[in-house]
Amino acid sequence: MSTLYLFHKPFQVLTQFTDHQGRDTLAQWLSIPDIYPAGRLDYDSEGLLLLTDDGMLAHRITHPDHKQSKTYLVLVEGQPDDNALKALARGVTLKDGLTRPARVRRIDTPVVSRREPPVRHRANIVDTWLEISITEGRNRQVRRMTAHVGHPTLRLIRTAIGQWTLGTLSPGEWRRETIHMPRTSRPGQARAPRSRPRRKEQ
Structure with missing residues (x-):
């Protein structure tokens, strides 16, 4: 068994535990020892971040071979027409190449937490x-995709990674899940030290 932590990362929090510039980090929100993010989420983005102390689990979540789908609520400037949505769905050519096909749809204004600053x-x-929803994880990919079709991203909230969803977590809240997976790791997939987690009082 492995332990996975699902965390709702607030706006303008780094997905690391230290920062020499004094910006907010995960350490301000999580007091669980020996865990680290399985993947990343930009400083100015919000939503689901997965963390674990299990190196093999982190590898399975983040390795491109596994193609974990990631879903985002994205507030964009303006009103994208059908051609813009079709372009995003087919794939757009960014500086680092053509993006994979994506699932894209307009939605009504969702019920989301208030952001500070708004x-x-x-x-x-x-x-x-x-x-x-995309199946790759290039740097700032969704923001670059929407900018490419003329509609810059104003707010971005990740709601799902593969089978894991944000659910009812509010910014700064987390929950723990036990994952059942093979305990043997392949070469190069070293496991991080395990320790008993301590729940932070909400």
Whole structure:
């Protein structure tokens, strides 16, 4: 058995436990020893982050061969037309190549936590919420994709990674899951030390 922690990363928190520039890190929110993120989430993005103390589990989650789907709620500037959505779904050519096909759809304004600071409201510009699912993890990929079709991302919230979902977690909250998986690791997949987790009082 392995232990996985599902954390709702708030806006402007680094997905690391230390920072020499004094920015907020995971250490301000999680007091569980010997865990580390399985993947990343940008400083200015919010939502689901997975953490574990098990190196093999982290490998299975993050390795490109496993193609874990990642789903985001994305607030974009303007109103993307059908051609823009089709382009995102087919794949767009970024500086690092063509993106894989994605699932993209317009959605009604979702019920989401208030962000501090909030997204700047502009009375003369209508913004649109999209749900976007991708199967790769390039740097700032979703933001670059929407900018490519002329609709910069204003807010981005990751709601799912593979089978794991954000659920009802509020920013700064976390929950623990026990994962049943083979205990033997292949060469190069060393396990991180295990220790008993301590739950932070909410």
